[in-house]
Amino acid sequence: MKIITISREFGSGGRELGKRLADALGFSYYDKEIISAIAKESNFDEQYVEETLLRGLTPNYTLTFGHTFAFGPDPIMQNELKILNLQQEIIKELAKKGNCVMVGRTSGSILEEDYDPLKIFVYADLASKLDRCRSRADAGEHLTDRELEKKIRQIDEGRARHQRLFTDKKWGARENYHLCINTTGLEIKSIVPAVRDYALTWFDQRS
Amino acid sequence: MKIITISREFGSGGRELGKRLADALGFSYYDKEIISAIAKESNFDEQYVEETLLRGLTPNYTLTFGHTFAFGPDPIMQNELKILNLQQEIIKELAKKGNCVMVGRTSGSILEEDYDPLKIFVYADLASKLDRCRSRADAGEHLTDRELEKKIRQIDEGRARHQRLFTDKKWGARENYHLCINTTGLEIKSIVPAVRDYALTWFDQRS
Numbered sequence: 001m002k003i004i005t006i007s008r009e010f011g012s013g014g015r016e017l018g019k020r021l022a023d024a025l026g027f028s029y030y031d032k033e034i035i036s037a038i039a040k041e042s043n044f045d046e047q048y049v050e051e052t053l054l055r056g057l058t059p060n061y062t063l064t065f066g067h068t069f070a071f072g073p074d075p076i077m078q079n080e081l082k083i084l085n086l087q088q089e090i091i092k093e094l095a096k097k098g099n100c101v102m103v104g105r106t107s108g109s110i111l112e113e114d115y116d117p118l119k120i121f122v123y124a125d126l127a128s129k130l131d132r133c134r135s136r137a138d139a140g141e142h143l144t145d146r147e148l149e150k151k152i153r154q155i156d157e158g159r160a161r162h163q164r165l166f167t168d169k170k171w172g173a174r175e176n177y178h179l180c181i182n183t184t185g186l187e188i189k190s191i192v193p194a195v196r197d198y199a200l201t202w203f204d205q206r207s
Numbered sequence: 208m209k210i211i212t213i214s215r216e217f218g219s220g221g222r223e224l225g226k227r228l229a230d231a232l233g234f235s236y237y238d239k240e241i242i243s244a245i246a247k248e249s250n251f252d253e254q255y256v257e258e259t260l261l262r263g264l265t266p267n268y269t270l271t272f273g274h275t276f277a278f279g280p281d282p283i284m285q286n287e288l289k290i291l292n293l294q295q296e297i298i299k300e301l302a303k304k305g306n307c308v309m310v311g312r313t314s315g316s317i318l319e320e321d322y323d324p325l326k327i328f329v330y331a332d333l334a335s336k337l338d339r340c341r342s343r344a345d346a347g348e349h350l351t352d353r354e355l356e357k358k359i360r361q362i363d364e365g366r367a368r369h370q371r372l373f374t375d376k377k378w379g380a381r382e383n384y385h386l387c388i389n390t391t392g393l394e395i396k397s398i399v400p401a402v403r404d405y406a407l408t409w410f411d412q413r414s
Contacts, residue, residue: 123382177387180384184385191408191409191412197404201397201400202398
C-alpha cells in the first residue's frame with residue numbers, strides 16, 4: 001500500500017499539491033472527505049466536526065494513551081472525543097482501501113504504525129502565504145495583512161495542537177517528515193512531476 | 208547562474224547527494240576544494256583550516272557585522288578571522304565561475320544576498336546515520352555506537368555554531384531551506400533524478 005500524507009502551513013499550497021499528486025499518481029485523494037464521513041457517522045454537522053478538529057479538545061492536554069480516547073463525563077467533551085475517535089477509525093478505514101494521498105487530519109501520525117506513509121510537509125514564507133490566501137476567493141477577503149497573518153498563525157497553531165492529541169511528534173518539525181517542501185516562489189503545478197517521481201522512488205526504496 | 212547549496216547532518220549522505228547532483232546536472236562541485244583554496248591562499252595547513260572552520264571562532268560569539276570580519280589583537284584569533292574571511296571570498300569567487308553545487312561551509316547564507324541559491328538540507332534518523340558512518344572505511348572506526356553518536360552530535364553542533372558566525376538563520380531549521388530531504392532508508396543514488404528535476408523546475412520558476 002502506498003500512502004502519502006501531507007501536512008502543511010495554511011496558505012502554502014499543500015492541499016493543491018496533494019490533489020495534484022494524487023491525480024498524477026492515480027491515487028485516491030482524501031481531505032474534506034474525512035470530515036464528511038465523520039459527520040455522517042456521528043450525525044454531527046460538518047462545520048461542527050471541522051471546527052472541533054481544528055480546535056482540538058476543550059481542555060488542552062495531550063491524550064496519547066493507546067489509540068482510543070477515553071470518554072469523559074462532560075457532554076461537550078464526549079462529542080469531541082467521539083469525533084476524534086471517529087477520525088482515527090475513518091482514516092484507518094480509508095487507508096485500507098488502497099493507494100492514496102491524505103491531506104491534514106494528522107493522518108501521518110495515525111497511520112505510521114500500521115503503514116509506512118511518505119510524510120510530506122509543505123511550507124512557505126509569510127509573504128508567499130499571504131499572496132496565496134489573497135488569491136483565493138473566499139479566504140481572507142476583507143482582511144488586512146495583519147489580520148490575515150493572525151489567521152494563518154491561529155490555524156497553524158490549531159494544527160499543531162491537534163497533532164499533540166495524537167502524538168508527541170511535533171507538527172512541522174522536519175525530523176517527523178520525509179520531505180519538506182518550501183513552495184515560496186513556485187507554482188504548485190510545476191513541481192508535481194518531480195515530487196511524483198521522488199515519491200515513487202521512495203516507495204520503491206522502502207519496500 | 209544556478210547555484211545549489213547543500214547543508215547536511217553528518218552521516219546523512221548529503222555530500223554524496225551533492226556530488227551526484229552536480230554530475231547529473233553538469234555543474235561544478237565544490238566541497239574540499241574550498242578548504243584547499245583557503246589553505247593555499249593563507250599558507251595554513253589544510254587540516255588546520257578545516258578544524259578552524261569546523262570549530263568556529265575561539266570565543267563563541269556571533270559576528271555578523273557586514274561581510275568582513277574585524278581583526279582582533281589575539282594572533283590565534285587573527286588566524287581564525289583570516290580563514291573565515293578567505294572562506295567568504297573564495298565561496299564568492301567560485302560562485303562567479305558558473306553553475307555549481309556547494310556542500311557545507313555555510314555557502315547558502317554567504318551567497319543568498321547576491322544570488323538566489325537553491326538551499327537544500329539533508330538529514331536522516333540516528334540509526335541511519337550510524338549505519339552510513341559505519342559503512343565508510345575511515346569514519347567511526349573503532350567507535351562504539353555511543354561514541355559515534357557523540358561524534359555526529361559534535362560535528363553537527365560545530366556546523367550550527369559555524370553558521371551562527373555568518374547569519375542569524377538557524378542551521379537545520381526548515382524555514383531557512385527550500386527543500387529538506389530525509390534520506391532514512393534511501394540509497395542516495397536512487398533519489399538523484401527526482402531531485403535534479405526538482406532543482407531544474409525550481410530554477411526555472413524563480414528566474
